[in-house]
Amino acid sequence: MYKYNDFDEAFVRTRVAQFSQQVARRIDGSLTEDEFKPLRLMNGLYLQLHAYMLRVAIPYGTLDSRKMRQLAHIADTWDKGYGHFTTRQNIQYNWPKLSDVPAILGALADVEMHAIQTSGNTVRNVTADHFAGAAADEIADPRPYAELLRQWSTDHPEFQFLPRKFKIAITGAPNDRAVTKAHDIGLRMVTNAAGEPGFEVIVGGGLGRTPLIGQTVREFLPEADLLPYVEAVLSVYNLLGRRDNKFKARIKITLHETGKEELSRMIEERFEEIRGSFSGADQALLEEIRAAFAPPAFKTAPTDAHYAAQARDPAYRAWADTNLARHRNADYAIVTVSLKAHGATPGDASSAQMRVLAELAETYGHDELRISHEQNVILPHVHKGDLPAVHAALKAAGLATANVGLISDIIACPGMDYCSLATARSIPIATQIAERFKELDLEHEIGPMKIKISGCINACGHHHVGHIGILGLDRAGVENYQITLGGDGTETASIGEKAGPGFAYDEVVPAIERLISAYLETRLEPAETFLAAFRRLGPAPFKAALYPEEGNRNAA
Amino acid sequence: MSRRFTPKVVTANALIEGDVVYLTEDDRWSRHHHEAELIEDEAHAQMRLLSAQAQHLLVVGAYLADAKAGPNGPEPTHFRETFRTRGPSNYAHGKQAKTPKDGPHV
Ligand code: SF4
Numbered sequence: 001m002y003k004y005n006d007f008d009e010a011f012v013r014t015r016v017a018q019f020s021q022q023v024a025r026r027i028d029g030s031l032t033e034d035e036f037k038p039l040r041l042m043n044g045l046y047l048q049l050h051a052y053m054l055r056v057a058i059p060y061g062t063l064d065s066r067k068m069r070q071l072a073h074i075a076d077t078w079d080k081g082y083g084h085f086t087t088r089q090n091i092q093y094n095w096p097k098l099s100d101v102p103a104i105l106g107a108l109a110d111v112e113m114h115a116i117q118t119s120g121n122t123v124r125n126v127t128a129d130h131f132a133g134a135a136a137d138e139i140a141d142p143r144p145y146a147e148l149l150r151q152w153s154t155d156h157p158e159f160q161f162l163p164r165k166f167k168i169a170i171t172g173a174p175n176d177r178a179v180t181k182a183h184d185i186g187l188r189m190v191t192n193a194a195g196e197p198g199f200e201v202i203v204g205g206g207l208g209r210t211p212l213i214g215q216t217v218r219e220f221l222p223e224a225d226l227l228p229y230v231e232a233v234l235s236v237y238n239l240l241g242r243r244d245n246k247f248k249a250r251i252k253i254t255l256h257e258t259g260k261e262e263l264s265r266m267i268e269e270r271f272e273e274i275r276g277s278f279s280g281a282d283q284a285l286l287e288e289i290r291a292a293f294a295p296p297a298f299k300t301a302p303t304d305a306h307y308a309a310q311a312r313d314p315a316y317r318a319w320a321d322t323n324l325a326r327h328r329n330a331d332y333a334i335v336t337v338s339l340k341a342h343g344a345t346p347g348d349a350s351s352a353q354m355r356v357l358a359e360l361a362e363t364y365g366h367d368e369l370r371i372s373h374e375q376n377v378i379l380p381h382v383h384k385g386d387l388p389a390v391h392a393a394l395k396a397a398g399l400a401t402a403n404v405g406l407i408s409d410i411i412a413c414p415g416m417d418y419c420s421l422a423t424a425r426s427i428p429i430a431t432q433i434a435e436r437f438k439e440l441d442l443e444h445e446i447g448p449m450k451i452k453i454s455g456c457i458n459a460c461g462h463h464h465v466g467h468i469g470i471l472g473l474d475r476a477g478v479e480n481y482q483i484t485l486g487g488d489g490t491e492t493a494s495i496g497e498k499a500g501p502g503f504a505y506d507e508v509v510p511a512i513e514r515l516i517s518a519y520l521e522t523r524l525e526p527a528e529t530f531l532a533a534f535r536r537l538g539p540a541p542f543k544a545a546l547y548p549e550e551g552n553r554n555a556a
Numbered sequence: 557m558s559r560r561f562t563p564k565v566v567t568a569n570a571l572i573e574g575d576v577v578y579l580t581e582d583d584r585w586s587r588h589h590h591e592a593e594l595i596e597d598e599a600h601a602q603m604r605l606l607s608a609q610a611q612h613l614l615v616v617g618a619y620l621a622d623a624k625a626g627p628n629g630p631e632p633t634h635f636r637e638t639f640r641t642r643g644p645s646n647y648a649h650g651k652q653a654k655t656p657k658d659g660p661h662v
Contacts, residue, residue, distance in 0.1 A: 026571075027571070027572070027613075029612065029613045032612050033612050033616050033617070047569060047574065047616060047617050048574070049576075049636075049639065049640055050574065050575070050576060050640065050643050050644065050649075050650040050651075051569070051573065051574035051575065051650070052574045080647075080649055094644075094649075095574075095649065097572055097573045097574070098571060098572050098573070098574070099572050345646045345647075348646075416635075416636060416639060417639070417644035417645050417646055418644055422636075425639075425645060427644075427645065427646045428645050428646065431646070474635075474636075477633070477634050477635070478635070479635060
């Protein structure tokens with residue numbers, strides 16, 4: 001696993017020491033809240049509805065057992081025994097006391113973690129494909145590039161006061177599991193005619209108030225040009241990005257206002273200017289980083305146990321069907337551990353569960369763990385012969401839910417149960433949908449389905465790219481939920497279409513049920529997914545299912 | 557004629573642990589909404605808010621929230637403020653975890 005260098009270590013320790021003093025000065029009154037607020041936000045500390053919240057970065061979603069155990073230790077010592085994994089591959093603690101935060105940051109620094117640049121108008125935590133380094137379809141592990149970008153952007157003097165926050169996502173595979181088209185910069189690894197790896201550079205994607213799919217400004221960027229090119233994008237944005245209007249400040253608006261052609265031209269021009277100043281030191285660093293991400297020493301052992309368990313145990317079979325993905329080594333599998341047990345809060349893990357995951361990673365998973373933007377935990381390298389033992393241990397910890405990619409594998413942001421920006425709750429909507437479809441015993445029948453829920457227009461729950469998206473709003477003092485249809489966050493990305501008027505809190509689950517019935521009735525065959533059926537049929541049959549009374553009215 | 561002023565309470569979060577608190581008429585910070593001062597006059601509301609914001613050693617993020625009179629004292633009118641009197645709906649954490657009346661004042 002990648003280790004911080006001395007510079008990083010010193011930098012993080014200094015920041016912890018500074019923030020400890022700032023907290024002390026806030027508590028003794030020498031700093032007002034107005035003075036303190038930007039300082040705490042720089043260190044990932046937010047004020048939520050019921051308490052503070054500390055957001056901790058998990059760079060490119062990668063953890064090892066030591067880090068995971070420390071996250072559990074923090075949850076037990078200074079919080080309420082659990083943590084919440086987010087779509088940004090962060091972990092959030094919902095109940096820290098202000099006076100404990102310096103100690104928490106110290107404990108994080110002990111395992112080379114921190115909460116820096118999880119807020120503010122900076123380059124945020126670079127997110128990556130959660131199957132990085134393991135996926136069968138991968139051209140190269142994207143994490144060395146993500147780490148290179150992290151080192152380059154951390155505390156970069158030119159980019160600490162961008163017009164707005166800036167999010168970069170990277171995937172090393174043509175199949176996009178990192179939602180690259182909904183980021184300020186999306187980097188998707190591709191190969192050119194000569195078979196060399198490089199990146200498709202996508203700019204100006206983003207969700208939120210103005211959801212837009214990013215546009216490709218460079219079809220193929222040689223990997224050696226990554227840093228100067230990304231810097232060129234940022235410096236053009238830094239110049240053009242609007243600082244007069246917060247809602248128009250993201251690069252997606254810059255792209256829209258400037259036009260793709262002109263923006264691309266300016267990026268290329270800037271790129272030519274600065275390229276020479278990248279003397280190759282970045283490439284030497286990349287090599288160094290890459291060595292730290294070398295694949296583990298895969299073992300050779302019999303895989304019979306897996307196939308025997310599949311034949312013998314239906315529960316195991318169901319889990320293997322949904323929760324395993326193809327590994328680049330045919331004797332291995334990628335295990336997705338669902339944090340979506342029916343009725344449980346999406347993305348929450350108790351400290352006990354974190355310890356089980358750490359233990360499993362250490363014993364069976366080459367000590368690697370990933371957090372996915374879909375709020376699940378990944379054991380990226382498990383030998384097939386060990387899968388039955390892993391499954392048994394997960395089951396004992398309540399972590400063997402066989403629902404990855406199904407209707408109960410819902411993304412939900414914290415919503416109005418925690419978030420001070422929320423306009424409605426999202427968690428209870430998610431848990432009710434999951435429980436209802438479990439009760440109906442329909443989820444395997446329905447097949448691949450992504451429901452994504454946000455508690456406000458900021459769209460942290462990625463609702464625009466859900467096959468079914470749900471957005472919680474406040475309509476005249478009552479929670480109201482808007483449904484969007486046909487969104488997609490992969491390489492075939494699309495923004496969901498609004499279905500029509502919103503639904504009251506207790507009308508959402510029945511509405512989803514009607515929608516699903518319509519899908520089951522209209523699909524050509526079980527293999528035709530909801531998204532495929534929607535693309536074939538358009539919204540009409542689904543709207544009719546959502547708003548039956550309108551059909552009645554028209555018929556009357 | 558100006559629009560009728562919607563009554564308010566002053567609410568904030570306790571500085572150290574972040575728990576939701578309400579300003580009382582006798583200048584304490586209570587953990588209970590029904591102990592808040594119900595402010596029926598706009599100018600007085602602004603005064604009370606200023607005085608709350610000045611107490612930055614005790615609280616953070618003070619603001620005025622809509623409320624109405626109830627049998628046991630002021631009650632929230634908006635669901636957001638109702639949630640703040642309880643805690644999250646997914647766990648029995650926050651105020652709902654404590655038995656009523658046990659919370660110490662700030
Ligand atoms: S989408 Fe809105 S409610 Fe949900 S976490 Fe983001 S800001 Fe909060």
